[in-house]
Amino acid sequence: MNSTLGYGLVLLGLGFAAFAAVVGLVTGMTRRENALPWVQRAVYGFAASMILSNLVMVKALLEHDFSVKYVSQVGSKATPTIFTIVSLWSALEGSILFWGAIMGGYLLAFTLTYRKEHGRYMQLSLGVMAAVATFFAFLIAGPANPWGVVANPLSDGPGPNPLLQNHVLMIIHPPMLYLGYVGMTVPFGIAAGALLRGELGDAWLVPLRKWTLVPWLFLSIGIILGSWWAYAVLGWGGYWAWDPVENASFMPWLTATAFVHSTMVLERKKSLKLWTIALALGSFVLTIIGTFMTRSGVFNSVHSFTQSDIGPTFLAFIAVILVFCVLLLTVRGHLLVAESNLETVVSREGSILVNNLVFVALTFTVLLGTLFPLVTEALQDKKISVGEPYFNTMALPLGLLMLFLMGVGPMLPWGKADPKVLRQQFFIPGGLGILTLLPVVVWRYAAWEPLSGGEKTFGGFVSAMRSGDVMAGITFGLGTFVTVVTLREMFLPAQQRMSEAKESFFTAFVSSASRARRRFGGYVVHLGIVAIILAVAASSAYKIAAERTLKVGETLKVGEYGVRFDGLTNGKEPHREWVAANITVTGPGGEEKRHIGADAPRMNYYERSNDPIGSPMVQEMVWRDVYVSLRTYDGKAQTATFNAWVFPLVGWIWYAIPLLVLGTLISLWPQRKTVATLKSEAPAPNAATGTT
Amino acid sequence: MTLALLVSLMLGQGYAPQRQGLDPLEAEKEARVMRLGKQLRCAVCQGVSIADSPASMARAQLDKVRELVSENKSDEEIYAYFIERYGEWVLLQPTTGGLNSVLWLGPLALLGIGLIVIVMQSKKSAVMLPMPQTAAAAEGASPAPTSDDALLAQVRADQEK
Numbered sequence: 001m002n003s004t005l006g007y008g009l010v011l012l013g014l015g016f017a018a019f020a021a022v023v024g025l026v027t028g029m030t031r032r033e034n035a036l037p038w039v040q041r042a043v044y045g046f047a048a049s050m051i052l053s054n055l056v057m058v059k060a061l062l063e064h065d066f067s068v069k070y071v072s073q074v075g076s077k078a079t080p081t082i083f084t085i086v087s088l089w090s091a092l093e094g095s096i097l098f099w100g101a102i103m104g105g106y107l108l109a110f111t112l113t114y115r116k117e118h119g120r121y122m123q124l125s126l127g128v129m130a131a132v133a134t135f136f137a138f139l140i141a142g143p144a145n146p147w148g149v150v151a152n153p154l155s156d157g158p159g160p161n162p163l164l165q166n167h168v169l170m171i172i173h174p175p176m177l178y179l180g181y182v183g184m185t186v187p188f189g190i191a192a193g194a195l196l197r198g199e200l201g202d203a204w205l206v207p208l209r210k211w212t213l214v215p216w217l218f219l220s221i222g223i224i225l226g227s228w229w230a231y232a233v234l235g236w237g238g239y240w241a242w243d244p245v246e247n248a249s250f251m252p253w254l255t256a257t258a259f260v261h262s263t264m265v266l267e268r269k270k271s272l273k274l275w276t277i278a279l280a281l282g283s284f285v286l287t288i289i290g291t292f293m294t295r296s297g298v299f300n301s302v303h304s305f306t307q308s309d310i311g312p313t314f315l316a317f318i319a320v321i322l323v324f325c326v327l328l329l330t331v332r333g334h335l336l337v338a339e340s341n342l343e344t345v346v347s348r349e350g351s352i353l354v355n356n357l358v359f360v361a362l363t364f365t366v367l368l369g370t371l372f373p374l375v376t377e378a379l380q381d382k383k384i385s386v387g388e389p390y391f392n393t394m395a396l397p398l399g400l401l402m403l404f405l406m407g408v409g410p411m412l413p414w415g416k417a418d419p420k421v422l423r424q425q426f427f428i429p430g431g432l433g434i435l436t437l438l439p440v441v442v443w444r445y446a447a448w449e450p451l452s453g454g455e456k457t458f459g460g461f462v463s464a465m466r467s468g469d470v471m472a473g474i475t476f477g478l479g480t481f482v483t484v485v486t487l488r489e490m491f492l493p494a495q496q497r498m499s500e501a502k503e504s505f506f507t508a509f510v511s512s513a514s515r516a517r518r519r520f521g522g523y524v525v526h527l528g529i530v531a532i533i534l535a536v537a538a539s540s541a542y543k544i545a546a547e548r549t550l551k552v553g554e555t556l557k558v559g560e561y562g563v564r565f566d567g568l569t570n571g572k573e574p575h576r577e578w579v580a581a582n583i584t585v586t587g588p589g590g591e592e593k594r595h596i597g598a599d600a601p602r603m604n605y606y607e608r609s610n611d612p613i614g615s616p617m618v619q620e621m622v623w624r625d626v627y628v629s630l631r632t633y634d635g636k637a638q639t640a641t642f643n644a645w646v647f648p649l650v651g652w653i654w655y656a657i658p659l660l661v662l663g664t665l666i667s668l669w670p671q672r673k674t675v676a677t678l679k680s681e682a683p684a685p686n687a688a689t690g691t692t
Numbered sequence: 693m694t695l696a697l698l699v700s701l702m703l704g705q706g707y708a709p710q711r712q713g714l715d716p717l718e719a720e721k722e723a724r725v726m727r728l729g730k731q732l733r734c735a736v737c738q739g740v741s742i743a744d745s746p747a748s749m750a751r752a753q754l755d756k757v758r759e760l761v762s763e764n765k766s767d768e769e770i771y772a773y774f775i776e777r778y779g780e781w782v783l784l785q786p787t788t789g790g791l792n793s794v795l796w797l798g799p800l801a802l803l804g805i806g807l808i809v810i811v812m813q814s815k816k817s818a819v820m821l822p823m824p825q826t827a828a829a830a831e832g833a834s835p836a837p838t839s840d841d842a843l844l845a846q847v848r849a850d851q852e853k
Contacts, residue, residue: 387784
């Protein structure tokens with residue numbers, strides 16, 4: 001029953017999507033605009049069928065209807081209800097089905113937003129998006145069909161992948177990532193539609209930018225939550241391993257970020273057109289390549305729990321899209337000629353151009369590094385690894401360059417800059433950046449212990465510095481520089497209003513910010529990114545690690561903290577059993593915090609997997625985390641081996657999420673149309689197009 | 693339930709599927725062990741180094757590094773030992789020779805070419821700049837100075853007073 005209904009809805013969705021694609025593209029190219037309502041209706045039909053099919057799947061999962069193939073793969077009566085719902089995206093077929101629902105949601109939102117006012121590209125844009133939707137609906141109906149019927153259903157199933165049941169973050173991380181991935185279809189559709197139509201006014205740029213920011217935000221959140229999940233669950237004390245799947249989500253993020261910046265140059269200078277559109281198309285292509293990497297199992301990775309043979313279908317789709325994009329840019333390239341030239345690199349547009357180059361170089365590095373093992377295996381029949389050391393070596397200088405540009409860019413005016421003014425502006429943030437190094441050096445020197453008991457001299461300290469220390473120092477200096485510049489750009493207009501219009505600080509701040517929402521929101525996001533970069537630098541350069549086997553009552557010292565082993569306990573939950581090593585963490589001031597049972601580092605035993613899955617204990621604090629993971633234990637001897645770390649500032653990677661959300665929402669918030677026109681002061685700046 | 697039996701068995705025996713790790717060496721040597729360990733790939737993990745991995749096989753491999761470091765073997769000798777056993781795959785950072793140079797030089801080349809193009813572009817327009825006509829055209833294309841940037845410039849000028 002569920003199978004028939006669910007599969008019927010998928011077929012219906014496929015039909016609607018194909019209809020919308022064909023009608024949208026054909027009538028769009030022949031410019032018969034009266035067909036648009038039919039395309040819109042078909043899009044609504046697609047969205048409704050896909051969302052309903054997902055609801056039927058959730059119902060089947062909750063009913064433990066093991067006659068449905070997908071439920072028989074991931075369902076289990078022992079799984080808690082919340083994880084039963086979540087198992088909708090815990091394996092390949094379900095996640096593609098879920099993908100269809102998100103695609104439906106996006107198409108519905110986009111069509112409804114512009115149902116009254118829209119450019120003439122709308123029909124073609126909807127057609128292109130519906131074509132992508134057709135592909136995914138085809139995948140669900142054919143190669144990745146979750147609705148197969150099990151002839152003799154068993155009374156219980158294996159439950160979802162244990163790794164995915166281990167943490168609540170798994171409930172929100174995948175949907176965020178999917179919202180980011182799928183959402184890139186919309187800017188792709190807008191750009192491709194406008195190019196196909198061949199009318200490139202300004203009308204399509206605002207929707208293009210807004211509908212890129214939405215998936216950009218979800219992608220950012222998804223990536224950060226994914227790293228948080230890895231940190232809180234996998235127990236090796238890291239959050240980012242340059243795993244192919246992490247790279248797959250990072251690449252479209254990089255190109256979309258580059259797009260969000262270059263679109264400013266496009267709108268203001270009418271240049272970088274081809275480049276900006278290529279970034280919009282490229283971000284979409286990279287999400288599809290990313291999906292392929294995640295879902296096809298080409299790479300051996302943590303995420304390849306969703307392996308299947310959809311690879312060839314995907315490869316064909318990628319090829320079609322690539323050819324389509326290249327043709328589109330070749331045939332319509334003449335419409336994308338720049339109307340102005342770059343005057344000097346030392347300008348806002350120059351800094352954005354360099355920023356774009358760095359982002360693309362990093363994207364290329366990540367793509368090259370991820371695909372290179374496949375290339376050598378194909379060409380030389382040799383297996384090689386491209387891992388963390390390579391990516392860190394390459395990404396670190398590029399990242400520092402980005403950080404530097406984040407400070408320099410906002411400081412530079414559009415067009416030519418006056419060198420004298422520039423020097424004056426640079427003085428305070430630059431000086432503060434360099435001053436930051438002083439406390440860092442003093443603090444590092446105080447914390448430094450000479451090896452093999454030598455005398456503590458400053459010369460010895462300098463020669464013992466690792467490159468990581470130096471890089472972290474530079475990062476802190478640049479971070480201060482960027483923060484000062486950003487805050488100055490945020491508050492300076494308010495200060496001026498206060499002194500000129502005698503407004504209170506709050507009024508001045510709010511009105512100056514709401515006049516330039518895009519730029520103001522962008523700066524808030526910049527602050528969040530600085531927080532993330534500093535947290536990454538501090539937690540990797542200044543982490544302290546220790547490991548030892550402890551008897552009950554013994555203590556392991558890690559930095560200023562002590563980890564005392566209090567004995568083993570075991571426990572039982574419906575879907576797993578566990579053995580925990582109870583510990584007491586002693587802080588620098590002697591304060592004690594006990595971690596018992598479910599709150600202690602554990603080994604979890606799931607029926608589905610032979611090896612236990614560890615879960616670390618993370619004592620989160622504002623400025624540092626204490627992280628203890630249980631490596632081995634011996635019940636007879638009552639001993640346990642621990643890995644313990646102290647990670648300074650690491651939590652700021654995830655604490656920065658609200659800043660990213662806030663900044664993006666400020667940027668996206670619609671500008672009131674008649675703002676300030678009645679006031680007698682200067683003519684109202686058009687913040688939607690006139691400012692950064 | 694078999695699972696309960698399994699767990700009670702585990703609790704009795706513990707979980708240490710293979711050998712226990714050696715104790716860390718003295719600080720200087722251990723730092724070297726960790727640096728080398730960072731470069732070697734754990735065979736059973738997902739692209740994680742043996743220095744980072746909690747897996748028992750990685751601990752055993754790290755112990756091997758400790759052994760070789762205590763014997764005062766050079767970095768090259770230690771890498772060679774692992775490459776001989778597991779192939780080049782074991783190196784997380786690929787070598788620089790042969791085809792691999794694409795990996796190292798490709799991004800640099802892209803960055804270099806990009807920079808040259810950008811500089812050429814700005815040179816080109818710098819030459820065109822003195823022509824009054826283009827300057828006027830550019831003036832006409834840009835919107836009236838009502839933007840916040842003009843505002844900011846004004847604020848800055850005021851600040852200097």
